[in-house]
Amino acid sequence: MTSTLPDAKRVLLAAPRGYCAGVDRAVIAVEKALEHYGAPVYVRKEIVHNKYVVETLSERGAVFVDETDEVPEGARVVFSAHGVSPAVHAAAAARSLQTIDATCPLVTKVHKEAVRFASDDFDILLIGHDGHEEVEGTAGEAPDHIQVVNSPDDVDHVVVRDPDKVVWLSQTTLSVDETMETVRRLRERFPSLQDPPSDDICYATQNRQVAVKKLAPSCDVVIVVGSANSSNSVRLVEVALDAGARASYRIDRAAEIDPAWLDGATTVGVTSGASVPEILVRDVLDRLADAGFGDVEEVRTATEDLMFSLPRELRADLKAAGQAPARPTRGPRRAIAVEPV
């Protein structure tokens, strides 16, 4: 690879990166549930889309299941940060499960928008990836009114009842640029298309994309730490490439770095998805340092201080037991607010 960049090897480290407020809250919710109620604590789907997190919680006694019918009657189950449809709540109630709903409040906001527009009889075009848990949960709020639009190419196939009564909503973890392209094409077809009341793509997704966009043009390669089923991690690879990185790779762990990626490189960008604990990024930086990339410069484009309180059900039980509100238990985390936000 021919590089016009300086000869000194360096790492540009994106900030913000890693854990968002919704992931932080969901992971702490499972940890606190294990501490307070004891193992096993069942979790429907992966609490957040990260292999390391799921493996670590499994070792501590969390049992991950696909559906509520795999949970013993009356047992305790945590719903993941991605949210669930009303049908899942009903199925859990039918089995008398004790639920802890760790749905990110920013996903809940989109659910509420869907319910409101459906009650006003809008056709709702939900931009997102068919089959993703968050999309299933949101679509399940109003299945008769919602259709999923996967990409700009899907727009031509959209059929609505009344073109003057159409709104778009979106999954929280999409590429901002691709979503805006989908909206542009939708608006060409439906000029009266209504926007969501506020951004559905969440602050954390947007901030991580802005940061990687800033460093990508200077990078020979951008390494994104995150799991393959993590939508926002996969988007970061695409955003890095679109923004000018010569190559970009997603990895779960430092051991997956192929030394050939670094051949001839002088600047390596590093970032991580919103479900990735910082310890995995530190491992990547250590491995890069071993390869001669010990000079690390942080590229910060925003500062985040959002916090969410723990799920209501868990908070009530902790309070009744006289326990202090949850604090970070692993890694550099923020405290969790006592009151709902």
Ligand code: SF4
């Ligand atoms: S990525 Fe955004 S919507 Fe998803 S859990 Fe994090 S803050 Fe919530």
